[in-house]
Amino acid sequence: MKPINKITSVMTPLDRKNVDTDQIISKEFLKRIERTGFGKYLFYHWRFNSDGTTVENFVLNDERYRGSEILVAQENFGCGSSREHAPWAIQDYGFNVVIAPSYADIFYNNCVKNGVLAIRLKGHEVDELIQKGKNELFKLEVNLEDQSVVAQDGTHYKFEMDPYWKEMLLKGWDEIALTFQYESLITAYEEKRH
Amino acid sequence: MPKTIIEKIWEQHIVYEEQGKPDLLYIDLHLLHEVTSPQAFEGLRMNGRKVRRPDLCFATMDHNVPTRNRDTIRDPISRLQIKTLQDNCDEFGVPLAGINHPDQGIVHVIGPELGLTQPGKTIVCGDSHTSTHGAFGALAFGIGTSEVEHVLSTQTLWQSKPKTMEIRIDGDLGFGVTSKDIILAIIAKFGIDMGTGHIVEYTGEAIRKLTMEQRMTICNMSIEAGARAGLISPDKTTVEYLRGRRHVPQGADFDKVAVQWLSLATDQDAKYDVSLSIHTDEISPFVTWGTNPAMGSGIAGHVPYSTDFEKQADRDALQQALAYMKLEEGTPLSSIAIQHVFIGSCTNARLGDLRAASQVVEGKKVHSSVTAIVVPGSESVKRAAEEEGLDKIFLEAGFEWRETGCSMCLAMNEDSVPAGERCASTSNRNFEGRQGAGAMTHLVSPVMAAAAAIEGHFTDIRKYMHESVPS
Ligand code: SF4
Numbered sequence: 043m044k045p046i047n048k049i050t051s052v053m054t055p056l057d058r059k060n061v062d063t064d065q066i067i068s069k070e071f072l073k074r075i076e077r078t079g080f081g082k083y084l085f086y087h088w089r090f091n092s093d094g095t096t097v098e099n100f101v102l103n104d105e106r107y108r109g110s111e112i113l114v115a116q117e118n119f120g121c122g123s124s125r126e127h128a129p130w131a132i133q134d135y136g137f138n139v140v141i142a143p144s145y146a147d148i149f150y151n152n153c154v155k156n157g158v159l160a161i162r163l164k165g166h167e168v169d170e171l172i173q174k175g176k177n178e179l180f181k182l183e184v185n186l187e188d189q190s191v192v193a194q195d196g197t198h199y200k201f202e203m204d205p206y207w208k209e210m211l212l213k214g215w216d217e218i219a220l221t222f223q224y225e226s227l228i229t230a231y232e233e234k235r236h
Numbered sequence: 237m238p239k240t241i242i243e244k245i246w247e248q249h250i251v252y253e254e255q256g257k258p259d260l261l262y263i264d265l266h267l268l269h270e271v272t273s274p275q276a277f278e279g280l281r282m283n284g285r286k287v288r289r290p291d292l293c294f295a296t297m298d299h300n301v302p303t304r305n306r307d308t309i310r311d312p313i314s315r316l317q318i319k320t321l322q323d324n325c326d327e328f329g330v331p332l333a334g335i336n337h338p339d340q341g342i343v344h345v346i347g348p349e350l351g352l353t354q355p356g357k358t359i360v361c362g363d364s365h366t367s368t369h370g371a372f373g374a375l376a377f378g379i380g381t382s383e384v385e386h387v388l389s390t391q392t393l394w395q396s397k398p399k400t401m402e403i404r405i406d407g408d409l410g411f412g413v414t415s416k417d418i419i420l421a422i423i424a425k426f427g428i429d430m431g432t433g434h435i436v437e438y439t440g441e442a443i444r445k446l447t448m449e450q451r452m453t454i455c456n457m458s459i460e461a462g463a464r465a466g467l468i469s470p471d472k473t474t475v476e477y478l479r480g481r482r483h484v485p486q487g488a489d490f491d492k493v494a495v496q497w498l499s500l501a502t503d504q505d506a507k508y509d510v511s512l513s514i515h516t517d518e519i520s521p522f523v524t525w526g527t528n529p530a531m532g533s534g535i536a537g538h539v540p541y542s543t544d545f546e547k548q549a550d551r552d553a554l555q556q557a558l559a560y561m562k563l564e565e566g567t568p569l570s571s572i573a574i575q576h577v578f579i580g581s582c583t584n585a586r587l588g589d590l591r592a593a594s595q596v597v598e599g600k601k602v603h604s605s606v607t608a609i610v611v612p613g614s615e616s617v618k619r620a621a622e623e624e625g626l627d628k629i630f631l632e633a634g635f636e637w638r639e640t641g642c643s644m645c646l647a648m649n650e651d652s653v654p655a656g657e658r659c660a661s662t663s664n665r666n667f668e669g670r671q672g673a674g675a676m677t678h679l680v681s682p683v684m685a686a687a688a689a690i691e692g693h694f695t696d697i698r699k700y701m702h703e704s705v706p707s
Contacts, residue, residue, distance in 0.1 A: 058556070059549060060428055060528055064667040069648045073300070073313040075274035075320050077381075087669050092655060116549065118429040121462060121528075122667060124364040125272065126380035147398075147432060147464050148364060148378055155382035204396065206257045217382075218285070221390045224252050224260060228392055231251045231262050232289075 043157045045214030049139050049184045051111035055175035056101055061115055062122035063149060067131040080127055081134030112139040112182055114171050119160075120149025129153045139184050141191070143168050154207045157214060159186060161201045170197075186212060238503035241469050242400050242435045245375040245500065249358050251392055258394040264357040265374075266387050267343050268295035268330065270321040271648070272362030276385035277324040288391045290329040294352055297321055297335055298342045299648045303611050303638035306335060314649065328388075341614020341640045344368040344582035348452065349616050351481025355470040355497035360387055365582050365664065367458040370467030371451035372474055373500055375435070377465040398464045399509040401434040405442040407516030412698040414592070415450035416584060416662070416681035418442065419457040420522035420532050422514055428530040431463025434510065437502060438468050442516050448477040449588040456583045457664050460529040469501035521697050523569045524666050524679040526557035531666075532679065535696045539567045560668050561676050562656075570694050572678070576659035577608035577689040578671070579635075579682055581645035584662035585613030589682040590621050594629040596686035596700070602634035603692035609636040609651070611643040635689070647672045660688040 071083040088100050096103045113132065119142040120128060129152045132140065138158060143165040145153075153160040161184070163171070171193065174180045181194040186208065191199040210217065239247075252260040273295070280287070287293065300314040309315040318335060325332040333339040339346055344365050347353040355373035360366060362384040369376035379393065387393055403426075405418060423430075436458055443451065451468050458466025468474075475494045478484050485493050524532035525539045533540075539558065542551045542565060558565065563572070579585065579593050590612065602608045610630050612618035618640055621627060627637045644651040645663040647670070653659045655674025662685050663670075666677040680688065687700045 057552075059553060062528070062665075062667045064646075064665070064670055068669055068673075069646050072271050072648065073311070073317050075278070075317060077275045077278075087673055092673060118432070118462065121428065122364065122459075122665060124362060124378040124380055126275075126362075126382060129380075144429065144432060146429070146462055148380060152380035152382065155380060204258075206394075217394070218283070218386050218389050221260070221386065221392060221394070224392075225390075227252050227260075228262070228288075228390060232391075235248075235262070 043214045043216065046138060046157050046159050046211050047186045049111050049159070050181065052107060052179050053112040053114050053171065053175045053182050054101055054107045054110040055172040056113060056115040057172050057176070059116035060118045060121055063120055063125050063128040064122055066120065066128040067125060072125060072127055077130055078134060080131035081136065084131040084135040106179055109136065111137055112141065112184065113137045114141045114168060114175060116168065117143040117165065119145050121146040124148045124152070126152045126156070129156045129158045133158050141168065141171065154211065155217065157211060159184065159211060161191065163191070163199050163201055167199055238506040240400050240437060240502045240506045240508060241373055241467065241500050242375065242437060245356055245358065246397060248356070258396040260392050261358060261395050263360050263387050263391055263393060264292060265347070265352055265359040266293045267347055267359065267361035267366070268293060268384070269299055269343050269361070269363060270297045270317045271299045272381050273324065273384055274317065274320045275381050276362070276388055277328065279385040280328070280388060285389045287328040287330060287388045290331070292391060293330045293388070294347070295321060295325050295330050296333040296340055296343050296346060299642045299646065301335055301639070301641040302649050303641050303643050303651055306639055310650065338615050341616065342582045342585070342642055344456065345586060345613035345617065348372065348448070349481070349614060351478055351483040354478065354484060355474060356500050360393065364459040365456050367463065367466045368452050368456040368582055370455040370458065370465050371448060372478070373467055373470035373497065375465055375467065378459065399434045401431060401436045401463070401510040402508040402512065403436055403438050404440040404511070404513040405438065405516065406440050406513060407442055409442060409445070409516055410520070412521055412683065413516065413519055414681040414683065415446055415453045417519050417522045419454045420524065420529065420679060421519040423457065423461045423530045424522070424532050425514060426461065426512060428460065428528050429462040431458060431461040434463055436461070436463045436466040437508070438466060439502070440513070443468055444471065447588060448473060449586040452586070453583055457529065460664055470497045471501065521681060521684050523684065523694050525561065525563060525569060527560050527666060527668050529664065529666060529679060531557055533569065535569055535684070535694060537569055539563050539565055539569070541565045570696065573605070573658070573693045574660045574678065574688055575606060575657040576653050577606055577685050578611070578644040578659055578661040578663065579609070579685050580611030580613070580643050581663035582613060583664045584682050585611060585617065587617050587620050589662065590617070590626050591624070593682040593686040594626045596683050596697070597633040597635065597690060598629050600633055600690045602689045605692050606689050608634065608689040609638055609644065611638045612640050614640050644671055646670060653677070660685045660694065
């Protein structure tokens with residue numbers, strides 16, 4: 043996993059709540075057996091009409107946001123299916139950070155495991171960012187070490203982060219290798235119970 | 237100190253704990269299917285790792301499998317995914333109920349059937365509806381593919397202890413009201429993300445009276461309320477369901493283990509972080525009208541009005557949902573015409589579900605404008621149903637009787653609802669495009685789906701049924 047710490051980028055405002063993982067990556071793209079190449083299918087049915095033409099007013103089709111690394115959305119982002127293809131698609135498309143007031147548990151875990159930084163800000167702070175991000179191209183500076191987001195107008199936001207996952211993201215650790223350090227404990231547990 | 241079942245199971249599975257870190261939990265059963273596992277096995281291969289405990293794994297193929305012409309999977313990518321699981325199971329020694337195996341079925345249907353699912357176990361699967369197994373008093377939750385790889389290599393997971401939540405269901409289930417209606421009513425009442433960060437225990441007299449199959453329907457949809465897991469303390473019903481099943485201890489050993497299982501039940505006076513309750517008087521046969529499972533109401537209700545909501549965000553969500561569902565504010569639910577009926581999925585495709593639906597359709601005909609299919613949850617359900625002659629009842633009424641699998645629940649195989657058409661579905665998700673791009677899904681119980689198939693539109697099953705109460 044690639045370490046992540048500072049990201050500076052224009053934000054992409056996605057003003058919807060309860061965005062489910064079926065929308066993030068639709069089932070017809072889950073048949074691939076690789077982890078890569080999902081980016082072009084991100085939000086597929088919101089980006090494209092059934093005849094393959096682009097949906098005009100969908101934010102990801104707005105050229106100005108091309109290259110943005112920060113997606114900002116409303117509460118309960120990533121609900122529904124556990125498919126890890128959702129963060130794979132988000133990352134492969136180019137987003138390294140998601141900001142929302144809340145996330146579904148499994149989606150949040152899946153982000154951490156892939157080095158996608160999922161940040162929780164307060165509801166009114168996200169509203170504020172989305173408004174600004176809709177009005178103009180709006181740059182954010184995300185800093186995981188400091189647990190801060192600094193907007194281009196100088197507004198400062200703080201976010202909470204579990205220290206364990208923070209360390210994992212900053213160092214880009216392989217969690218399995220880490221767990222192997224506890225192998226003797228796992229064996230001892232198995233001798234007792236399994 | 238009195239403890240909840242959640243705390244008891246958690247504590248029994250801690251391999252390592254340290255202040256400020258998640259706990260390292262041991263996993264007793266790891267279920268796998270073809271969609272969320274290939275990248276995990278590939279990860280093992282890339283790093284030269286093994287499956288630590290293949291004997292604690294069990295795999296099946298369910299999402300992609302055809303429900304007709306079992307042996308010709310036309311989509312080459314589906315075919316590859318199924319073959320990949322077969323190859324991975326061979327290579328790593330993981331037990332598999334493959335496509336033509338008599339135990340094949342939807343992963344959350346076969347785990348309990350085979351007795352792999354047991355009280356007190358920690359159970360994971362790369363699938364959010366793993367919560368289904370909680371009906372047995374197991375701690376069962378969905379994980380992502382990286383976590384699948386982690387469990388394959390270490391048989392453990394790092395987990396932060398979630399908060400506990402009780403949802404008590406008081407009262408008796410009324411005529412024509414099913415456990416599907418209970419869970420839809422809970423989600424509608426408390427919201428699609430009320431369970432985030434929590435493990436829910438369902439309690440109360442209504443729960444105690446349910447069969448194991450009905451309990452599974454409730455636990456299955458815990459994830460639709462955002463809960464990490466949902467479970468029910470084991471009781472006599474749990475024990476009797478498991479007695480004699482293939483993977484449970486037999487004879488006197490069974491009675492011994494059953495005592496242990498029962499001791500897991502939540503202690504009297506145990507405290508939860510959150511306690512909620514609902515009375516069955518508030519619950520009637522449900523129909524969802526929107527694009528998430530909380531957007532639903534009793535059949536006598538109607539699609540809400542914008543003015544019913546205070547917050548602009550909720551009004552926007554209503555408009556987005558109605559635009560997709562091609563519905564107007566205020567439309568009575570019973571006036572909504574449907575073109576498809578799907579009786580299937582890990583929520584509602586067990587024998588009891590099929591029996592109940594068959595009682596409704598017996599001697600009647602599917603409406604001329606409706607295509608209706610029944611997809612049994614497993615080979616074993618299918619065999620049992622056929623022994624009872626349920627297939628004949630459905631076929632005579634004009635339903636199609638298919639092979640098992642996830643099928644139209646998520647439409648990864650060839651079964652899907654065409655764009656612009658509407659489906660009464662016994663599955664668990666009505667998200668945009670879930671049953672096919674542009675398809676519109678309404679979630680209902682099996683008896684409500686059966687009645688809609690006959691009438692061509694939703695109808696109150698309580699008016700429709702004249703005989704006994706299927707539930
Ligand atoms: S039936 Fe539907 S919800 Fe259940 S495992 Fe299959 S796809 Fe998932």
